[in-house]
Amino acid sequence: MPIIEGKNVSLVYEDGTKALNNIDINIDTGEIVYITGPSGSGKTSLLKLILGMEYPSAGYLRVMNQLMTKEQASNIRRLRRKMGPVFQEFKLIKGRTALENVLLGMRFLDNYPNDIKEEAYNALAKVGLEHKISSLVENLSWGESQRVAIARAIARKPALILADEPTGNLDVDNALNILELLTSLKDEETTVIITTHATHLIEKMKEGKLLQVHNGEISCESWGCSI
Amino acid sequence: MKSAVYNFGYFMKEAKTLFRVDFLSNIFSIISIGLIFFILAMVICGWWISSNVVEIIQKEAEINIYPKDGVDISNLIERIHTIDGVREAKIVAEDEAYKRMEEILGREAHILELFEDNPFSSFIEVNIEIEKADSIVEELEKIDDTEYIRDNKKVIDRLQNIESILKVIGVLAMAATGILTLVVVSHIIKQGIYTNREQINTLELLGAPEFFIGFPFILEGLFLTILGGIAAWAMVNLTLHYGYGQVAKALPFIPLPPSQTLGTNMMLMLIFTSIVLGLVGSLFGLKSAR
Numbered sequence: 001m002p003i004i005e006g007k008n009v010s011l012v013y014e015d016g017t018k019a020l021n022n023i024d025i026n027i028d029t030g031e032i033v034y035i036t037g038p039s040g041s042g043k044t045s046l047l048k049l050i051l052g053m054e055y056p057s058a059g060y061l062r063v064m065n066q067l068m069t070k071e072q073a074s075n076i077r078r079l080r081r082k083m084g085p086v087f088q089e090f091k092l093i094k095g096r097t098a099l100e101n102v103l104l105g106m107r108f109l110d111n112y113p114n115d116i117k118e119e120a121y122n123a124l125a126k127v128g129l130e131h132k133i134s135s136l137v138e139n140l141s142w143g144e145s146q147r148v149a150i151a152r153a154i155a156r157k158p159a160l161i162l163a164d165e166p167t168g169n170l171d172v173d174n175a176l177n178i179l180e181l182l183t184s185l186k187d188e189e190t191t192v193i194i195t196t197h198a199t200h201l202i203e204k205m206k207e208g209k210l211l212q213v214h215n216g217e218i219s220c221e222s223w224g225c226s227i
Numbered sequence: 228m229k230s231a232v233y234n235f236g237y238f239m240k241e242a243k244t245l246f247r248v249d250f251l252s253n254i255f256s257i258i259s260i261g262l263i264f265f266i267l268a269m270v271i272c273g274w275w276i277s278s279n280v281v282e283i284i285q286k287e288a289e290i291n292i293y294p295k296d297g298v299d300i301s302n303l304i305e306r307i308h309t310i311d312g313v314r315e316a317k318i319v320a321e322d323e324a325y326k327r328m329e330e331i332l333g334r335e336a337h338i339l340e341l342f343e344d345n346p347f348s349s350f351i352e353v354n355i356e357i358e359k360a361d362s363i364v365e366e367l368e369k370i371d372d373t374e375y376i377r378d379n380k381k382v383i384d385r386l387q388n389i390e391s392i393l394k395v396i397g398v399l400a401m402a403a404t405g406i407l408t409l410v411v412v413s414h415i416i417k418q419g420i421y422t423n424r425e426q427i428n429t430l431e432l433l434g435a436p437e438f439f440i441g442f443p444f445i446l447e448g449l450f451l452t453i454l455g456g457i458a459a460w461a462m463v464n465l466t467l468h469y470g471y472g473q474v475a476k477a478l479p480f481i482p483l484p485p486s487q488t489l490g491t492n493m494m495l496m497l498i499f500t501s502i503v504l505g506l507v508g509s510l511f512g513l514k515s516a517r
Binding site: 051077080081092105107109 | 230233234425426429430432433434435436439
């Protein structure tokens with residue numbers, strides 16, 4: 001069953017920049033999808049559309065059966081509670097500890113967890129930050145901040161993880177660990193979409209679907225493409 | 228709902244953080260709100276006291292009739308009783324009149340000793356329904372046996388005028404303080420939202436409901452007005468403690484309500500006003516900032 005379904009989707013920003021051009025996209029529940037492509041190719045724009053930060057200028061896009069249009073803004077906001085976004089710039093909340101940041105992403109979920117602190121702690125442990133739970137996020141390194149952002153996303157137990165360059169600031173070992181952690185969520189029926197430049201790392205992953213984006217178009221949709 | 232209950236501690240902590248981030252500005256806001264509420268409380272005090280006085284005086288509204296010499300008093304009293312609106316009519320003898328004046332003058336009563344004889348004459352005291360005062364006086368004037376009729380209507384009318392003026396001032400003061408408080412609180416909330424716009428944006432992207440994002444700001448607004456209300460109440464209490472006794476001494480003939488009752492009423496009014504204005508101001512600030 002498709003979790004994301006799009007037909008002839010285009011995105012043109014207000015200033016006239018064409019980000020995506022007439023793309024078709026179909027992602028099934030539980031799939032692992034890597035989106036690669038050069039800078040400015042439209043990877044992040046595609047994630048923004050899926051998260052509802054932008055709306056298609058043309059075509060239609062459905063995420064978890066929700067039509068992604070401006071008119072549906074309040075429903076899309078509710079839909080986001082089923083998603084686990086990892087932003088390129090982390091979007092962690094300053095003045096709060098790593099644990100508080102993870103907790104903050106869980107406090108308003110429809111299925112509010114009873115053992116919220118334990119789950120947040122477990123998520124931080126999974127990304128190897130159990131020793132930093134009480135550190136203020138502004139005192140963490142870029143790599144550590146990135147892992148807090150990932151912990152915040154997975155702690156929400158979302159149906160869909162949208163990770164924008166989640167390994168961008170990590171060394172190879174940590175990057176591989178994170179990719180393995182994200183792909184392991186497949187077992188929990190979680191769909192994971194990862195944008196990355198790190199093609200040398202995703203080549204090492206054993207499963208998943210590859211989408212190559214170039215000039216706002218999906219140029220290739222299989223592992224057979226040259227990456 | 229479940230998350231709202233579980234998150235109450237978080238909301239309180241967030242509101243405290245918001246308060247701390249803009250500490251100085253918040254302190255000045257509390258002082259301003261406290262002073263605004265104090266002015267409001269003083270106007271309402273004046274209004275309440277004056278309406279209380281008018282009410283007491285109205286209950287004791289009476290007309291004094293000085294009969295002509297040699298008139299049959301009991302006959303006259305009977306006639307007065309037949310007039311519509313008269314509650315009671317009784318004779319007040321010279322000695323009783325003297326005693327009453329002594330009570331009114333209190334410590335100044337020694338002034339009466341300057342007179343060799345009792346300067347007061349006996350009269351008939353008629354307790355009336357104030358709204359029928361005009362027709363009663365008209366009827367009394369028709370009776371030949373009366374020498375002089377003294378009604379207190381002018382005094383009561385004047386008090387009623389003062390009361391209605393204070394009522395208008397009170398309503399205006401309430402409107403002015405309401406608007407001022409709303410402006411101060413909503414401005415602080417808007418400032419807080421602007422300072423925390425990145426955090427709010429992140430929470431929106433994570434799917435946080437409006438209520439979850441806005442509630443700490445509403446709590447912050449409530450903190451401001453409630454603390455302002457407490458400051459105002461402290462000032463009102465000080466004023467009542469030091470000023471009320473002075474007024475009561477200076478105007479012994481005015482039946483003032485007890486200062487404790489006044490203090491309690493003002494406290495209730497300030498609690499209610501600060502909660503309502505805090506809520507409305509915060510909601511207004513949230514609405515106009517988004």
